[in-house]
Amino acid sequence: xxxxxxxxLASLAEGDKHGYAMMVDIERFxxxxxxPGTLYGAITRLEEQGxxxxxxxxxxxxxxxxxxxxxxxxxxxxxGLERVVKTGLKRLxxx
Amino acid sequence: xxxxxxxxxxxxxAAWRRRYGAEFDALLEDDPASWRSLMNVLLGAFKMQxxxxxxxxxxxxTAVFGTLTAAIGSFAIPKSYRSTATVRISSSGDGQIxxxxxxxxxxxxxxxxxxxxxILSLSLYPAERxxxxxxxxxxxxxxxxxxxxxxxxxxxxxxxxxxxxxAQQAAEEITRALLTQSTAIRGSSLEVLNSPTLPSSPxxxxxxxxxxxxxxxxTAVGAMLGLLRxxxxxxxxxxxxxxxxxxxxGSFAIPKSYRSTAVIRMNEPFEVSKLPARGVLTHMxxxxxxxxxxxxxxxxxxDDSSPVKAQHTLQQAAAALLAENLGDRRYxxxxxxxxxxxxxxxxxxxxxxxxxxxxxxGLIAGIGVGTIFALFxxxxxxx
Numbered sequence: 099x100x101x102x103x104x105x106x107l108a109s110l111a112e113g114d115k116h117g118y119a120m121m122v123d124i125e126r127f128x129x130x131x132x133x134p135g136t137l138y139g140a141i142t143r144l145e146e147q148g149x150x151x152x153x154x155x156x157x158x159x160x161x162x163x164x165x166x167x168x169x170x171x172x173x174x175x176x177x178g179l180e181r182v183v184k185t186g187l188k189r190l191x192x193x
Numbered sequence: 194x195x196x197x198x199x200x201x202x203x204x205x206x207a208a209w210r211r212r213y214g215a216e217f218d219a220l221l222e223d224d225p226a227s228w229r230s231l232m233n234v235l236l237g238a239f240k241m242q243x244x245x246x247x248x249x250x251x252x253x254x255t256a257v258f259g260t261l262t263a264a265i266g267s268f269a270i271p272k273s274y275r276s277t278a279t280v281r282i283s284s285s286g287d288g289q290i291x292x293x294x295x296x297x298x299x300x301x302x303x304x305x306x307x308x309x310x311x312i313l314s315l316s317l318y319p320a321e322r323x324x325x326x327x328x329x330x331x332x333x334x335x336x337x338x339x340x341x342x343x344x345x346x347x348x349x350x351x352x353x354x355x356x357x358x359x360a361q362q363a364a365e366e367i368t369r370a371l372l373t374q375s376t377a378i379r380g381s382s383l384e385v386l387n388s389p390t391l392p393s394s395p396x397x398x399x400x401x402x403x404x405x406x407x408x409x410x411x412t413a414v415g416a417m418l419g420l421l422r423x424x425x426x427x428x429x430x431x432x433x434x435x436x437x438x439x440x441x442x443g444s445f446a447i448p449k450s451y452r453s454t455a456v457i458r459m460n461e462p463f464e465v466s467k468l469p470a471r472g473v474l475t476h477m478x479x480x481x482x483x484x485x486x487x488x489x490x491x492x493x494x495x496d497d498s499s500p501v502k503a504q505h506t507l508q509q510a511a512a513a514l515l516a517e518n519l520g521d522r523r524y525x526x527x528x529x530x531x532x533x534x535x536x537x538x539x540x541x542x543x544x545x546x547x548x549x550x551x552x553x554x555g556l557i558a559g560i561g562v563g564t565i566f567a568l569f570x571x572x573x574x575x576x
Contacts, residue, residue, distance in 0.1 A: 117216060118223035133230055134198075134220050135237020138213060142241070158219035 100130055102140035107164065107172040110150060116159040117141070144168065194226040201231065204238035204254070228265070235261065252415035259411020260404050267403040272395035274357035276364035278350045279343070279387040280371070300458070300490050302371040303335050304534045311366040315359055328538045338367060347386065357392045364389030428567035429560055436559015437552045444551035449543035451500040453507040456535040457514070458490045460528075467529055469517035481510055490534065500540045507537035 109115060109123045117137055125131045132140070141162065144150045149168030152160050164172070198221055203210070205217070224230055235258065242254055301307065308331050312318060321330050339351040350368050354360035365388070372383050417433075420426035461467065463485045477495075485491045493511060497503035511533055521527040 117220035121220070121224065133233025133237070134217065134224055135233040135235070135240075138217050138220070139237050139240060142209070142213065158215045159223075160216035160219075 102132055102136050103144055104172070104175055105130060105132065106137070106140045106144060107149065107168055108176075110162060110164045111169070111172060114153055114161040114163045116161045118159070120162075147171075194228075194231060195221070198226055198231050198234050201234045201238060204235070204257075205241050209241055231265070248419035251419040252412060255415030255418065256408055256411040259407040259409075259414065261407070263407025263410075264400060264404040266407075267400040270399060270403075271355045273353045273355060273399065274360045274392035274394075275351055275353050275396045276357070276360040276389045276392055277387075278364055278368045278385060278389040279347060280350060280368065281347045281384045281386050283346075283382050283384060299340055299371065300456070300487060300534060301374045302367065303338060304456075305331055305536065307367075307370040307374075308334055311363055311370075315362055315366070317354065317359060317363060325541060326539045328536065329541055331535075332538060350389075352389075353396065361389050361391045429563040432561075432563020432566060433556050433559040436555040436557070436562065438555070440551040440553070440555020440558070441548055443555070444546040444548045447546040448498050450496045450498060450545045451503045451540040451542075452494055452496045452544045453500070453503040453537045453540050454492050454494045454535075455507055455511045455533065455537045456486070456490060456492050457511070458532045458534050460489065460530045460532075462488055463491050468531075469514065469521050469529075477510055481507075495537075496544070504537045504539045511537060 105124045105128055106120055108127070109120045112123070115123060117134075121132055121134075121137055141150065145152075145162075147167075149165055149171050150162045151165055153163045154161060199218065202214075202217055202221060205214070210217075221230075221234070239254060239258055242250065246254070305328070309327065312322070312327075312330060312334060318330050318333060321333060337353040339353075340348055341351070342348040350364060350371065352360055352364040352367060354363060368385060368389060372385070417430050420430050459467070465483055468483070480495055482494045483491055484494065493507065493514070495503055495507040495510065497506065515531055515533060518527075518529060518531040521529065
């Protein structure tokens, strides 16, 4: 699981975060260290899709939040992944 | 490193910088700087730019990318230190004779007999010595030794090595060997003007060379990427790529050839007709190539598909040639004396097929075919 878009969405599902907080959170829960270029590439794409948006521009560390569309997209993606994971695990148990 | 990364962040498109620049800079301040982050920002800028670039921008960016990648990659190469000595030639003789004599002395000073004790006493090239035969280590050392004339009366001896102190010590030994051999030059003498230096900083030539290659490769790749935007050029570029790939793949079908070389000196000016020709050279005509490299020094070379066979056969040929010479001296009262300066070298790299040349010819052929294809296709589409 190294898709930066999905990792950013999953990180924001917990709450609003700025870039560096997302980077640290993703490394903690997924064991993947996204580089600054990769992270902001994902943020740019996700904002263009309307799945995240900036909130409360207090200082230069701009936090982002999930939009409703982003939440739905994440649920749909994770649901698909869950089915794959469950099926794979079941088949492993049978084998 | 942070200032470099911050500079690279400026390579993002201006429109993107206006929207995300401040927060991206804030992230770079928080993120611990590393080579990985640096490459990541560089690649991120490259990808972001590719979405709306014109031809010139693509070429400039890939050239910058190629140069930086090569320059950064060059840091992975071990540092090399250069020790330099200056030697003066005092001579009362003819300049041409002096030149040839000096070349012969240089050949002798760089021979296996001279370099082997230096390598062993200073423990040079320990990693290489554990992997490859001594002949190859000597060859590697020879490539690191440069004898360059400054004017008609002085020249420099340079030696490059990864350790500055050992570079100096080895340069001292090489200079000493050269001076010892110089007693063979009649009517002239060598004098050390400047003893080998202890290099304080590594030579940067390799890094500059690599950066230049990165620039050239980046420019070429950028030009190809840029041309892919145009329909006509796309056909030509695809043709060129297919040609280059086909040329490279085709070169793998050709068996490799390895060349072993031995160096022999004679006590008279070189002429092929003077060589003993009863056996080995006549017998192996076509397989062994004899090439003069100096007035009295020549090489014998042999190519084979097996590096072991190339070396072994040439060893036998060199031994047979020297034995024939000995026989001639005994039974025919010949004055010619052959001396093996360097025995047959074990070739580590194949001399052919030259894959780069195959790829180059494939590239040219592909451009030609692609151009013809594009020219014929266009009118049909217009019709």
